[in-house]
Amino acid sequence: xxxxxxxxxxxxxxxxxxxxxxxxxxxxxxxxxxxxxxxxxxxxxxxxxxxxxxxxxxxxxxxxxxxxxxxxxxxxxxxxxxxxxxxxxxxxxxxxxxxxxxxxx
Numbered sequence: 028x029x030x031x032x033x034x035x036x037x038x039x040x041x042x043x044x045x046x047x048x049x050x051x052x053x054x055x056x057x058x059x060x061x062x063x064x065x066x067x068x069x070x071x072x073x074x075x076x077x078x079x080x081x082x083x084x085x086x087x088x089x090x091x092x093x094x095x096x097x098x099x100x101x102x103x104x105x106x107x108x109x110x111x112x113x114x115x116x117x118x119x120x121x122x123x124x125x126x127x128x129x130x131x132x
Contacts, residue, residue, distance in 0.1 A: 029105045056087035084117040095131045
């Protein structure tokens with residue numbers, strides 16, 4: 028079972044999260060919240076109903092690539108359920124390879 032835990036808010040427009048599976052942390056991430064200017068752009072250009080402080084993007088960084096491949100769809104579903112306002116195209120599942128962050132495939 029996956030659990031998403033919000034662990035803090037380092038600034039006004041970012042939340043940190045941890046993804047826990049079977050009492051073990053498998054990933055950490057950030058939820059990006061719209062500031063006033065971004066919310067205005069979302070409303071005008073993309074015709075999305077979003078206001079200041081609403082989440083618009085999520086980045087999840089896995090600790091282990093094999094684990095990431097095994098649970099990525101479950102994580103994507105859990106993130107989409109918790110942050111339903113976030114477009115599925117704005118949920119990024121990442122893993123570190125050769126010192127770079129790359130999307131899990």
